[in-house]
Amino acid sequence: IVFVEGLSFAATPRSGRFLDRLLRSAEVTPQLISVPVPRPATASERRASQQKKRLSVPTEEEKQPVVSADIYSWESFIRFAEGFQDVGEHVIRVAVDPSYIPDDEPKFQPIFDASELAVIEEQRTMASAGSGSPRTQAPIRATSMSSNPYGSKKSIGAMPPKSSRLQRLRMRIAQTLATYQRRPMNTSHHSPWEIMHGFVGFGIPTKIRAGGPRGELVNAIGWMNSGGRCRGQVMLTVRDEKPHALYGVGLQGHSAQYLAILAQCRVSAKSPLLLGGQNFTVADLIDDEKLNCRAGTELTFALIGLAHYLPTDAVWRSSDGEIWSIDRLMREEINQPIRTAPCGGTHRLFSLAYGCQRRLRATGQLDGVYQRANIYVREYQNLTLRRLQNRDGSFSTEWFKYPDNRDDDVDRKVQTTGHVLEWLVASLDQERLYESRIIAAAEFIATALAREPGRNWKDGPLGHALHALSIYQERVWGVVLPGNVVAFTGPMKAAVTEELARSDEEIRQATLPNDDKTRQ
Template structure:
């Protein structure tokens, strides 16, 4: 059959259409062809390979320069060149640290003999004291707070200010103190004769507080412009942060507790928010006041008990230890569940919670402060305890793995020795070994762990380190270490350049950024270190507080000499099985 339009084509013939050229796709085909030719030339030819290598090297150098440029903008001068000149940094190695001496056979036998013959817990019941305070006592207390308000400010900001010889307020006394005052008044009137004029006996703060002091506790500080500038800087720093009270709406009990560790009993907080009413921080907490919905103290088995957890105590007996460092009296009232207790009842509760092999750092601080040095008691599990056993338990525990780098553990050991030395006049047994151990750590810290700017290692007692770009970390480690050092060093050591430099660093760092959102825990301990240093060097104590340390930590005559630096260096190495990590 012939095709109608073209008689030469039959039905099986396919017509051939003329080629259609797409003008849009033609340039793309030409580019692809050109790219393939260039790629073939680059790969096959030596000139092409050199060109590719050159482009890759130049691109890498540009990236390195850009990255290092950003780092150079944030890093101190000289870091940019140092990155090319210095080799790879070696992995830090743990330094050798002191190790405590083991107890002798005589010490073990004496300890067992002391704990023998103690009555069981069934035969000895814990008494809960109930003290009623009348309205006049609270009125006198309020008048005292009002009278010393101006005095607090002037003492904090003016180092040349001297308080009057006679206070403007009458302190509160208990029955025994009032009896002594009455005897003095009677003796004074009898000495002047029946018809003579009676000389009034003025009640002073020193009569009610034997530890109150307006002078340096030890030897007088040397007269130097550097110490004078440091005194002004510390006073200004403490005054600045004391004017920033916490509040019960935004701060937890744990934060409030670290707020008053730096300033002690006079610390105030605001109730309900930043504009709330000012109340005493310790009084609020001891009365069951809520802070961010939580309470620090509650009742357990009819006895005051400090709670543990997030926003509360971070360690067992931590709250009692903070009260002890603030010098809160064991007779201070606690109001819980509508019942009256005292801090003495909280002490009894912490005595029952002692357990072997656990962290007893804060229990040692609190119980060493409130209990006699020869006190013996039984815990709730039936074990016999004493302050010597607490010291022994803490002496066996490691330093580096303890909370806050081990500074609180060293603080507790040093404080236990101080209380023992004050009570007996000598250090023996476990106290002598603990004293040597603490002094060796003091020497190690000042010799190897202090940076050029006065701060201490940002890696605690592991190895020397200085994080220049992390001021929060530097204040945290330096504040804790300085707190322990100024509380345990001999008086003459406080005037040495290393301690002065550390105090200057903490005071300057806090004063430079008063509006910074510092972490409450490190801030509280840093301020506490400045308060202790101010108190021990110049005798400046905020009204309402008492002197924290009535004397330097001195070894008794029978104490063996501490090991030399070479002996410490040859002691147990970090990779040894006996290393205290």
Template sequence: MSGFALSRVCPAVLASVFALSLSNVALADQPQESPTAQDGPSRAEVLHQARRLLVDLPGQDPLAALTTDALLQAPVTESDTAAGPTLPTGDLDATSATPDLSPQMMALCDKVRRVLAAYYPKHQSARDNSPWEVMHAIIGYGVDTMIYQEGPGSEKINAIGYMCYNYPCRGQRMLFLNRGKIDAEKGVGVQGHGGQFLAILAQSHVQRDYPMRVQGKSFTIEDLIEREKESCLSGEELTFKLIALAHYLDSDATWISSTGQQWSIQRLIREELAQPVRGAACGGTHRLMGFSYALNRRDKQGKPIEGEFARARKFINDYHRYTFSLQNPDGSFSTAWFERRADEPSIDRRIKTSGHILEWITFSLPEEQLTDPRMVKAVDYLATIMLNNTSHTWEIGPLGHAVHAMALYDARVFKGVVPPANQPLADEHTTGSDREARR
């Protein structure tokens, strides 16, 4: 990424830098008990115009409607302006004023942004990667995620646009027609959980009128929202439906499922609280994210935290305390998820557990706790192992969530930060190949 000092730009233009440089490339010491439920236009302008083309011409094939250069397009997000795309922030209220950071925090800001810059060019390909894998690239970089249209080195295309138009990834398609309605596949290589694709789109801020296409029929995100509402079933895992529907619906919305049952966001929370965290997907971090996402949306709508929302808030606050009680001295989180304190040496295990846990806790902690020494140590630890092992072949899912953790922390803590001009270039770090991070 010669020519760009990523540490010298603010997050508002971070994604534009990524696009332009693509070719250059107080708790007890002992664990507590687990809680229970109770020159011309700028490139940024080109990106924005290309995105808007997809929305203005919903009947057009995004691969045919745009010029080759405009294939850097991405869906218009709910927070977009003509300044260009933004990294996914999971609907967080990022700090509005430029924070006054200590030298330690400025160094951490630089490290986090080096991680984001180092992993962005590692594009997946439609030839080699499944829809599930592409989804996990999207969770890290949102609407700015690019994939190779064929194999590595081929033309790049926006990942969300590609998947929403149901083009194949490693021979599999995410979407299908279910009695004439749009639906998303579930199984190996596609969704691992009901509502997962819509949840990924939600966390990337893709607008509900964004076009989709299946077998020649035109739809929008709105149609997929309706399908996920209809398919709610009591007793099933509803984690990703909660994330998706909490994002796109009013927090007081109610609806009738295809089985005739009445549902609401509060009912989704109640159903999820009745199921365990331990043993759930990815150690239970996604279930915790569902509660946190619903609470975040409720807060943003200025509505009272009562009923199931109040139960969820207490549950999340308890889990914050419990999670830090399991934290290892080096800043990593337990490699046994929420079962007990554990410290396996495998960097693959560590990025999986610490990445998922840091992603959730960064999203859900109050702003004033994000610079707590325990959080700073956790962010520094994860950023360090990612920078020290950039040539390591990480599992795609854990890597996506670890990158998302970095993006969330950058958005919430470092928004508006422009490091001093005499700070070393962000891309001048040295990395060690496949070695353990310093502890």
């Protein structure tokens, strides 16, 4: 019997946690640690920003968006059934374009007419003259591959060092990815939001079961892009004669999130969308998201998607008449806080890093807001690895607030570590991927997931954790999942060797033969 200030217990409470809380004084919430602050914009960057703002013109009264009612007739069902197979095959055959590079001239209907383009060019000339430059500022165009190594189609990253630790990690990652790839979701139990997070980890070859746990295996992206229902909901609809990604519970959790995930899966802008019997392409969805850009809102996923699909100097007008560009998206995002952003701010850091990568790919250098963003992201990288990693390789369970380690909550640890690692392995320099701290984080995620493949992991955190492993596998060993394009865009990764590719496939085939189970 335990006596505590006049109270008696017949037995010690389980694991002593209740008693510990009763006896000890209230814990003080740790203080927030200091975090990096973005550099202020330079004078030339501010001038360029002001010039673009002056180009904004009022538009006609914005029409209220009308969502057409989804009335499904037998004819529409037949159209869906007939079109789904073609769309699914096209996603794999045509949409998979590993050599995709945005065209110098976008293949969309021009937003500006000739007179407006003349005004833009005049403003660019004035901005250049105001900065004291003797030359007119020309539009950015992709540099030649020979002068820009970041635009190369060949891998240029340093090869991994030979070590038994890295070899064990490679095997563990390959086994873990193979195990979870063979556990498909299904359209009866999983929402569009969950399915979307299912294919962010594995990309274009991801399959789901149509109709239920025993249904036919179909391509996940093809199903979603054909208006297929998942737990009674569709991700895409038609609004104002354009494809539109829906927002809400079970759908997008953030504006442009679906486009951003299609971009991360390397789905081509030419990939078809079949919605309500109408034929569109991903390019039409890109146009819709361009119209939705708004100052002061969360533009994290718009930056990822539009930076991927558009030329780095693209300029467009949103539906409220504002002039937008990739530069402006970068400025909007770098001025927003990290800690209060979704998933601790990891997606915002990912978007800023991705914008820089696309700029490097196009021009071979970083200037203006890209240079500021690059410094900002690197400072967060250093902070994370120096102060926010636990001894087991996981990262703080309080994101970027302060160090924390909830040892009794593996779901939380996988959530935070998976997101942080996803951003780190997608943005770190090649040599840093071989550092002990990054290896430890990858070991933690791979081991935690491999230890409990039957656990009911939350689909969002699981998708991002698997995506982190896919990116790390590709950058360190050059290995791409069978049937996939790439998890990491750009040449900053190691080249795969024939021996490595063969041994990786042997590992996949040797994975437990009975792990082809449907996730519940």
